[in-house]
Amino acid sequence: MVGEELVGLTPEMIEASQAGMKAIGAAIAVGSTGLASAAAEMAIGSAAVGATAENKDVFGLVLLLTVIPETIVIFGLVVALLLIF
Amino acid sequence: MVKFSAGPVPYVYVCTRMRVRKSKLIPREDYLRLLNMSIPEITRFIEETQYKKEIDELASSFHGIDLLELALSWNLAKEYQSIQDITPGVLKRFTQSYLRKWDIQNVLTIFRGKAQGMKTGKIREILVPGGELDKVFLDRLLKEDSLEKIVEALKGQSIYPVIAAGITTAIEEESFAKIENALYRQFYENLLSEATSGFKGGKQFLEYILLDIDMINIRNMFRLRADKLPEDASTIVIPGGRFSIQDFQDLISIEDEKSFIDALKSKVTLKPLLVLLDAMSGERSLREIEIDLIKVQLAQMESFSKMKPFSIHPILTYLEKKKYEIFNLRAIARGKEVHLPTDRIRGYLVI
Numbered sequence: 376m377v378g379e380e381l382v383g384l385t386p387e388m389i390e391a392s393q394a395g396m397k398a399i400g401a402a403i404a405v406g407s408t409g410l411a412s413a414a415a416e417m418a419i420g421s422a423a424v425g426a427t428a429e430n431k432d433v434f435g436l437v438l439l440l441t442v443i444p445e446t447i448v449i450f451g452l453v454v455a456l457l458l459i460f
Numbered sequence: 461m462v463k464f465s466a467g468p469v470p471y472v473y474v475c476t477r478m479r480v481r482k483s484k485l486i487p488r489e490d491y492l493r494l495l496n497m498s499i500p501e502i503t504r505f506i507e508e509t510q511y512k513k514e515i516d517e518l519a520s521s522f523h524g525i526d527l528l529e530l531a532l533s534w535n536l537a538k539e540y541q542s543i544q545d546i547t548p549g550v551l552k553r554f555t556q557s558y559l560r561k562w563d564i565q566n567v568l569t570i571f572r573g574k575a576q577g578m579k580t581g582k583i584r585e586i587l588v589p590g591g592e593l594d595k596v597f598l599d600r601l602l603k604e605d606s607l608e609k610i611v612e613a614l615k616g617q618s619i620y621p622v623i624a625a626g627i628t629t630a631i632e633e634e635s636f637a638k639i640e641n642a643l644y645r646q647f648y649e650n651l652l653s654e655a656t657s658g659f660k661g662g663k664q665f666l667e668y669i670l671l672d673i674d675m676i677n678i679r680n681m682f683r684l685r686a687d688k689l690p691e692d693a694s695t696i697v698i699p700g701g702r703f704s705i706q707d708f709q710d711l712i713s714i715e716d717e718k719s720f721i722d723a724l725k726s727k728v729t730l731k732p733l734l735v736l737l738d739a740m741s742g743e744r745s746l747r748e749i750e751i752d753l754i755k756v757q758l759a760q761m762e763s764f765s766k767m768k769p770f771s772i773h774p775i776l777t778y779l780e781k782k783k784y785e786i787f788n789l790r791a792i793a794r795g796k797e798v799h800l801p802t803d804r805i806r807g808y809l810v811i
Binding site for chain 1: 467468469475
C-alpha cells in the first residue's frame with residue numbers, strides 16, 4: 376500500500392514532505408508547551424498578585440515563582456530546535 | 461459577542477489574599493504577652509499591627525478602653541467591607557449573605573442598648589457595620605429615640621417582618637431573646653436556600669452552614685442544660701442541621717450529664733468534636749465548653765479550607781478568625797479594665 380502511494384512522488388517531493396512534518400512537530404512542541412506554561416502561570420500569577428497586594432515585600436519571590444513554568448516552554452523550544460536543525 | 465470566563469483566577473487571587481491576611485493575625489504567643497500588659501501598652505502593641513490606622517485616627521478623640529474598643533470595631537467593619545470589595549461573583553454573594561449576621565447583631569445591640577438607656581456613643585462603640593446595614597443607616601437608627609421608631613426605620617429590610625412581629629412582646633417582656641432566635645432562624649433559612657439554589661460553589665458554602673448550625677445547636681444545648689430552664693426547643697433550635705427539633709428536645713431533657721454526652725456522641729460524626737466530647741468531664745464550666753466548641757469549629761473550617769483551597773472556605777475561615785481576634789483583644793482589654801486576674805482572662809480567649 377505504502378509503496379503504491381509513493382508511486383509518482385519525486386525524491387524532492389518526499390524531502391519537502393519530511394521537512395513539513397518536522398515543522399509541524401516543532402510547532403506542536405512549542406505550541407502545546409506554551410499552552411501548558413500559560414495554564415500553570417495563570418494560577419501562579421493570580422496567587423502572586425494576591426500575595427503582593429497584601430505584602431509588597433514578596434514581589435521578588437513571587438515573580439520568580441511565576442516564571443518557573445516557563446521552563447516547560449523552554450523544553451518545547453529546545454525540542455523544536457532539535458527537530459528543525 | 462464572545463464571553464470569556466476568567467476561570468479559577470479570581471478565586472485563586474482572593475483566596476491567596478485571605479491566606480496572607482490570616483497569617484498576619486495575632487499569634488498565640490502575642491496573646492500571652494498581651495495578658496501581662498496594661499491598657500495603654502495593649503493599645504501601643506496593636507498600633508504596631510494592622511490596627512495602626514484606626515488607632516491613629518481615633519487617638520485624638522478617645523483614650524483608654526474607649527479608644528481600643530472603637531478601633532477594634534472600626535477595623536473589623538473595614539475588613540469586612542474590604543473583603544466584600546475584593547471577592548468576585550458568587551463568592552461575593554455568599555460572603556455578603558454570611559455577613560448579614562452582623563445586621564442582626566447590630567440591630568439587637570441597638571435595641572438592647574436603647575432599652576437599657578445607654579448613651580448613643582457607647583452603643584456606637586460596639587457596633588460593627590459589616591453587613592448590609594451600613595454605618596450611616598445604623599447611625600440613623602441610633603438617633604431614633606424610641607424602639608418603635610427604630611422598627612419603623614427598618615421597614616424595607618429583610619429583618620423587618622420578624623422584628624415587627626415580635627417587638628411588642630419583647631418590650632412587654634423586656635427581653636429580645638425571642639426576636640433574636642427568630643432572626644437567626646430566618647438568617648440560617650436564607651443561607652440554606654441560597655447555598656442550595658444551584659450557584660457554583662454552593663456545596664462548599666452548605667458545608668460551612670451545616671457545621672455552623674450544628675455547633676450553634678450544640679452550644680445552645682449546653683447553655684439550656686446549664687440554665688436548667690424548661691424551654692420549648694422549637695423556638696431555639698436552628699433547623700436544617702443534624703439535629704431535628706425532636707432530637708434537640710430529647711437531648712436537652714436528659715438529666716444525667718454522662719448520658720447526655722453519650723447521646724450527643726451518637727448523633728455527631730465530626731472527629732474533633734467526638735474527641736472533645738470524650739474528654740469532657742462534669743467539672744467543666746459552660747464558658748470552657750463554649751470556647752472548646754469554637755475551637756473545634758475553627759479547626760474544622762481550617763481543614764475545609766485546606767481541602768478546598770479555592771472556594772468560599774478560606775474566606776469564611778479568615779472572617780471567623782478575624783472575628784475571634786477582635787473578641788480576644790476585647791476580652792483582654794475589658795478584663796484589664798476591671799482588674800480581672802490573668803488566668804481568668806485567659807479562660808475567655810479563643811487561642
